[in-house]
Amino acid sequence: MSIFATKTTILLLPLFLVISFFSQGYAQQKAPSIDNLYHLTLNGSEITVDGEFEDWADAQWVYMSVDHPAHGYIDASEAEGIMPASPNDGSAWFAMKMDSDFIYFAARVRDENNPLIDQAAEVKDLVLFDHLSVYLGLYDIGSDAYSSPHLTKLSQDNSVHLIDPVSSSPIYTGSTYRIQSTADNTGQTLGPDYHLGIRAISHAGTSISGEDVVQHNFGYVDNAIANTTASIQLWSNEKGYNVEWKVPLASLSGKIANTSGPYANFEWPNFSPSDGMTLSFDVEVGDADQTGDNVDTELLRLGTSTNLPLYSSRFGHRAKLVDVSAAPMNTPRWTYLIDYKAEQNVVLDADLSDWSDAFFWAVNQDHPLFTEIQGIPQSPEDFSGYIGFKMDNDHLYVAVRVRDEGTPMIQTLDTPNLAFNYDHVSVYLGLYDISDIASNPHVEGPGEFFMFRERFAGTDTARTDTITSNRTYRIRPDIDNTSSTRGADFQMLLRALPYGPDPVDPEEYSGAYVDTTIYKGNEAAADYTADEQGYIMEWKIPFESLAGEISKGQKPLPGNYRGIEWPLFTPEDGVTISFDADLTDRDERDGARGMNRFLRMGDLPSLWRDSKNFKMRGLIVETRERVGVNNELQEYTSDRPNSLYLSQNYPNPFNPSTTIDFYAPESGNLQLEVFNMLGQKVATIAKGYYSAGVHTHQFDASQLSSGVYVYVLRSAMEVRSRKFTLIK
Secondary structure (H helix, E strand, C coil): CCCCHHHHHHHHCCHHHHHHHHCCCCCCCCECCCCCEEEEEECCCCCCCCCCCHHHCCCCCEEECCCCCCCCCCCHHHHCCCCCCCCCCCEEEEEEEECCCEEEEEEEEECCCCCCCCCCCCHHHHHHCCEEEEEEECCCCCCCCCCCCCCCCCCCCCCCCEECCCCCCEECCCCCCCCCCCCECCCCCCCCEEEEEEECCCEEEEEECCHHHHHHEEECCCECCCCEEEEEEECCCCCEEEEEEEEEHHHHCECCCCCCCCCCCCCECCCCCCCCCEEEEEEEEEECCCCCCCCCCEEEECCCCCCCCCCHHHCCEEEEEEECCCCHHHCHHHEEEEEECCCCCCCCCCCHHHHCCCCEEEECCCCCCCCCCCCCCCCCCCCEEEEEEEECCCEEEEEEEEECCCCCCCCCCCCHHHHHHCCEEEEEEEECCCCCCCCCCCCCCCCEEEEEEECCCCCCCEEEEEEECCCCCCCCCCCECCCCCCCEEEEEEEECCCECCCECCCCCCEEECCCECCCCCCEEEEEECCCCCEEEEEEEEEHHHHCECCCCCCCCCCCCCCCCCECCCCCCCCCEEEEEEEEEECCEECCEECCCEEEECCCCCCCCCCHHHCCEEEEEEEECCCCCHHHHHHHHHHHCCCCCEECCCECCCECCEEEEEEEECCCEEEEEEEECCCCCEEEEEEEEEECCEEEEEEEECCCCCCEEEEEEEECCCCEEEEEEEECC
16 A cells, blocks of 8 residues: 555545535636536437447547546445446436537446346336436536526415416426526526437337327426437347437427426427537436336436436536537637646645636547547546646646556556556647647658757867657757648656656656657656555646757767757647556556556557657636635635535634635525545534534634644535645
8 A cells, every 4th residue: 555545534424415516606707617517419410310429539428437536435335325336336428519509418328237127117217217417507608607507496485486477476496497587586597408218128210109208208397308319229249228318499499398397388499500609518328227116226427416307507517619610620629728827736645625716528438439449448447537737837737547457556666667557647749729629730740850969079169960760740840841840749647656746757657759768857656546456647848848959968979869959839728739647557466567558548559659640639617716705715616506505614724723615505404514635623613503605613623733734614415625734
């Protein structure tokens, strides 16, 4: 076990702790956080509903798993009855597409325990079986919003109801779903919210009609959805299934309620998609491993909020429509959003709670368009992972969470050039702007470089040589003998070993292009996950380490890059860089190392020498900063009033006292407690009955020793947590 083994214990606190990651408010500056932003392909390749995914190559696929860093500290005992215990027990890739007439949903679900339970059910019971639920707000929430605007909780007491358009009488709904401004008795309505669902039971790709409608799909408000088409196919190995579902937008407008229901008089507005719109949405995949009374359906969710069937205010994701017919280079399949702030607050401690505002891209063999690079894992439990990136003015940050139930982080040390032969993360970077082109411009293949070298024969004058390079990496126009050079390409790797937050020893852990290790301020931290079935890594790379004369200080020999001054990269909002990344697994079997297996963000081989194969487009997005607790809390209470909220303490770090604000959406019993990094409670700040609203507490930590602590706010239904640092 590593030196950080004790640190992970705190993260085995109850499941509710993870809910807080996606529920933080942001000050109204720059763009909203990108952690919940999905790029929805509009007018892409035509979809044939057949249970196959070749026509989904232009869609962005997101992975839903208990291993996501927002959920990643849940062990099997905590997950039972709530979430699948592991990716093999239940995990899913999900995608959406849209055109002017239809919205399409796709999922590839791994379910190794009784997939597609074949038992008849009434429509109200479909959520008790394997199913796909999609929650949609079909209206534009704008580029500045973080989540659904429909926040006023409807009740019989606060006079906020739906208004029947014929009788003008109020209708109590008990939920925050909205229809249209003329029908809702609230000023927050932008458009209709929907809960759409389909039962995961075999379909042959035909239209669902007649009795099949109520047996297999459902929709808001009290009627199934007409004229949908679905194909649901069991995998050949019977360890999962594929879902394709086509829903006409016309079926979600007009009179969609039962004629005898309370919503029979409502006319639901028609939705017309266009490029740049941002929708509010969330997704759940239900996994029912058995049937009968008192059986829980375990749920995988994109967001982390609960009660989505009632509260559209808790939809946890945004979908930005990208019309690929007008901008094909921005295909969502290859676009990754890089969180950028002038200064990040990342602490290198192998704890990803400070990455809650980053987007994590998953890699595993279940991806519907998986391309084998070298070796196929046996399952997601055998090898799979998430990769995230951040930038500030001075650094690139990389985070990974890997499940590896073979031999995670093999600890045999070796020489630097053999770090590639062990578990590691590789990052491939083209540090220049490709916003105006579709991919990496460096495509000519190996060619000539002009090399600037010092003369050692008793003089310091310079000379210029021309040498042949055996790769497509580029530096800059005045050095490369090619017209396509835009900037510097790099390959960097970090070996997966349990180590602390001190600067990484380049002789053991890391490597970089061209013929050197990264050594100027390169830092990292890595540790096993709580169940020791994988690991977490954080890596901080100064841009200065990738600039200047970064080659080894050897004599100038042919093929060596000494004397080249590599340009310094400074990130800017809106810049798109060329990049790629992969995770590598090397299990130790019977005392011998097996073959490297690669899981890659892109799907092209030979990244090591061929920068033209970098497949991903990294869009740098300058996101909102938290500029002060008062602003943060004010933003939260105005935008998300239906959930418990815990502010970051101030000041932080502190000695010996600090202030903590929290918001209670309704009256009830609350407790605010402090835990050390062993998971032991060391203080109770507040405990008792609190009215709805904002509350402030001072905490005197004079009895505690210096260190990092977790403070936890708990109600009957929700838990929120943050970290603070005491420095004496």
